[in-house]
Amino acid sequence: MNKKLEIIQLLKKNGVKTTPQRLAIITFLENNLIHPSAEQIYETLKKDFPTMSLATIYNTLDKLNEIKKVIKINFSGDNKVHYDYNTHFHYHFLCNICNNIYDITPKEKPEMLGAINDGHHIEETHTYFKGICKSCFTKRKGGKNEHK
Structure with a gap:
């Protein structure tokens, strides 16, 4: 369905x-x-x-x-x-220049969730990153993406 x-x-x-x-x-x-x-x-x-x-x-x-x-x-x-x-496990990246929000899906779910559980039932995590997206970074560098 x-x-x-x-x-x-x-x-x-x-x-x-x-x-x-x-x-x-x-x-x-x-x-x-x-x-x-x-x-x-x-x-x-x-x-x-x-x-x-x-x-x-x-x-x-x-x-x-x-x-x-x-x-x-x-x-x-x-x-x-x-x-x-998108309700699957992922992080968010907010570009400080264009304000677009991107999904970042890790290759694996972090082990830390199990490590910090301590008997608690974790239902949600809210982790996000802020910075400059690839597109804005390239524009800022004059068309050269020096960041790899």
Whole structure:
């Protein structure tokens, strides 16, 4: 079963109506793996759904986060919450120049998670990196990517 159908079933199971607006939000997340904010989603979808409110988007995103189908991401220095449709284990990289957010998937899940467990049940980790992405780094160096 694909993720979108799984989400629809989980929403129905939790008593949440799958309105055209909610389906549009899910489709947007599925097709735009850019770690959008609620405001970015709203600005894109309001053309097709002029009566949809920002509250509908926040409520839908909160429900998707509650059922573990999106991840909320907060970066220090950024007052916006971003949402990630990719719920598999990975890190995030925020470019300080273009503000794009990239997924970084490690080759292995870090062993430290087991080492720090101490009987606790770890449900989430929030690790991110900040720096300059490859594209901005290359532009900054005048087209030469000296970093390898």
